Amino acid sequence: MNLFDLSILPFLNLAQVVNESRVPNVPDLLSVLPALVLATGGVFLICLSVLFKTKEFIIVRYVSGLILLLAFAAVFYTSFRFPGNGFHFSGQIENSILSFWLNLIYISMAIGTAAIVPRILKNHKIEFPEFYPLLLFATCGMTLMTTGQDFILVFVALELMSICLYILIGMARSDLFSLEATLKYFLLGSFSSGFMLMGIAFLFGGSGSTNITEALKPLTIAGYQGNFAKIGLVLFITGVAFKIALFPYHAWTPDAYEGALTPVTGYMSTAAKAASIGLLLILYTKLPLPLENSTWAWLPGILALCSMIYGNLLALKQENLKRMLAYSSIAHAGYVVAGISAGIKEEVLFYLIVYSFMSLGAFAILAYLEEGTRQVTFFSVQSLSGVKPLTAIAINIFFMSLAGVPPFGGFWAKLFLFQKLAESETLMNRILLIGGVTNSALALYYYLRIGIATFMSSDEGEISRNHAAPYSVGVTGVVLFCLLMVSVGWFLLVPGNLLALGELRLSSSIFR
Numbered sequence: 001m002n003l004f005d006l007s008i009l010p011f012l013n014l015a016q017v018v019n020e021s022r023v024p025n026v027p028d029l030l031s032v033l034p035a036l037v038l039a040t041g042g043v044f045l046i047c048l049s050v051l052f053k054t055k056e057f058i059i060v061r062y063v064s065g066l067i068l069l070l071a072f073a074a075v076f077y078t079s080f081r082f083p084g085n086g087f088h089f090s091g092q093i094e095n096s097i098l099s100f101w102l103n104l105i106y107i108s109m110a111i112g113t114a115a116i117v118p119r120i121l122k123n124h125k126i127e128f129p130e131f132y133p134l135l136l137f138a139t140c141g142m143t144l145m146t147t148g149q150d151f152i153l154v155f156v157a158l159e160l161m162s163i164c165l166y167i168l169i170g171m172a173r174s175d176l177f178s179l180e181a182t183l184k185y186f187l188l189g190s191f192s193s194g195f196m197l198m199g200i201a202f203l204f205g206g207s208g209s210t211n212i213t214e215a216l217k218p219l220t221i222a223g224y225q226g227n228f229a230k231i232g233l234v235l236f237i238t239g240v241a242f243k244i245a246l247f248p249y250h251a252w253t254p255d256a257y258e259g260a261l262t263p264v265t266g267y268m269s270t271a272a273k274a275a276s277i278g279l280l281l282i283l284y285t286k287l288p289l290p291l292e293n294s295t296w297a298w299l300p301g302i303l304a305l306c307s308m309i310y311g312n313l314l315a316l317k318q319e320n321l322k323r324m325l326a327y328s329s330i331a332h333a334g335y336v337v338a339g340i341s342a343g344i345k346e347e348v349l350f351y352l353i354v355y356s357f358m359s360l361g362a363f364a365i366l367a368y369l370e371e372g373t374r375q376v377t378f379f380s381v382q383s384l385s386g387v388k389p390l391t392a393i394a395i396n397i398f399f400m401s402l403a404g405v406p407p408f409g410g411f412w413a414k415l416f417l418f419q420k421l422a423e424s425e426t427l428m429n430r431i432l433l434i435g436g437v438t439n440s441a442l443a444l445y446y447y448l449r450i451g452i453a454t455f456m457s458s459d460e461g462e463i464s465r466n467h468a469a470p471y472s473v474g475v476t477g478v479v480l481f482c483l484l485m486v487s488v489g490w491f492l493l494v495p496g497n498l499l500a501l502g503e504l505r506l507s508s509s510i511f512r
Contacts, residue, residue: 138271158196170182189252212283243275341432401486
């Protein structure tokens with residue numbers, strides 16, 4: 001080999017790499033169509049807000065709703081366009097039935113949030129239209145978190161979601177509670193991002209790849225490769241646990257939930273939590289190890305058990321309903337992660353769907369009741385049934401569903417999950433079953449307090465005396481749809497029916 005051959009060797013290698021890497025084609029782009037619709041829609045809304053400078057930015061609001069509906073339709077189009085679990089962008093994107101259902105959750109919650117928020121923005125005198133593009137960008141990040149099969153892509157998507165949430169939480173610039181919540185969430189979120197990045201670095205060091213499946217393979221290998229992979233996975237799970245708000249990574253949750261605008265709190269409690277749990281679920285479906293009595297079952301199992309206990313105990317003494325729901329969300333995250341640690345998939349997905357709708361409905365009513373007051377407490381809603389009986393009935397239905405009272409969807413979600421845990425003979429799963437049932441009974445106390453306050457109290461609360469705001473179309477529509485889902489709509493999506501609906505798209509199993 002002469003000097004000329006040596007000089008062009010690097011360029012020949014580069015040409016070979018370029019030749020081997022596939023240039024994105026139309027099927028590749030269609031595989032991420034929901035994310036493309038949301039991202040381009042967000043950019044379009046920014047341009048639109050510059051062209052139409054109106055105080056209430058009605059055009060931006062309605063166009064954002066249209067874009068979200070298009071993204072919702074794009075999920076179905078992508079699902080039927082690529083039957084079966086297909087890989088795109090050289091294996092970096094996977095369309096599966098799991099990503100299909102999760103994407104529907106994210107976009108549905110974004111639609112509900114966009115419907116609730118207009119009056120809240122007006123009441124807080126927030127006269128800038130950035131809310132809607134940020135909502136679209138955050139949802140875009142969630143869809144890429146679900147479909148991404150590369151740790152780098154997943155991390156970038158997660159940060160896109162997180163950065164948008166930081167800004168959305170601090171949207172009420174004149175509210176010190178909102179600014180404090182933003183600062184706490186941002187600082188702690190930065191630490192969690194550091195853990196995730198370090199975890200990805202260790203996983204790459206052990207495998208030489210950032211592809212999720214390839215990076216996890218060294219877990220079965222003894223020696224430094226296996227140790228690198230184990231350390232990396234623990235660090236990555238730690239970062240995800242922060243996003244889910246599992247104990248002891250929950251410290252940001254109560255203040256962030258209380259300080260944010262209530263529609264934003266509802267969005268965080270539903271879509272953002274579902275995205276992080278979905279990421280953990282996808283991670284565990286790709287583990288090359290059996291979960292029975294392994295370290296990877298005990299790690300999330302212990303976090304789940306501690307989250308159930310801590311969340312429910314702290315919720316017992318809360319008077320502010322938003323803070324109570326914040327601690328409640330920690331406990332619900334524990335129930336779901338308990339299922340993931342046991343290798344349960346379809347029941348976990350069903351729980352996420354039901355929880356998202358009952359939580360969004362509860363926050364929609366709180367957003368309505370907050371008009372004219374700083375916070376909604378158990379005392380302020382005393383005797384609410386006397387002046388607003390329909391509102392009192394609706395909020396009690398959502399809270400009873402969250403408590404797991406039959407015949408509402410929350411009861412069946414817990415029942416199916418606990419049944420699966422009961423079928424397992426491993427020690428960890430039995431501990432989680434006992435902990436889950438015990439904590440569900442404990443949670444009845446603070447959930448049913450709302451019924452006592454609204455229907456049985458002889459005193460009249462501040463909201464019952466002074467609240468005169470009319471029902472808005474957006475809040476009414478969201479509440480009615482969520483009531484339908486938690487009352488009877490859940491039956492269409494029970495685990496067996498989830499599989500049947502999935503078979504309309506897939507010829508294989510619901511999960512790979």
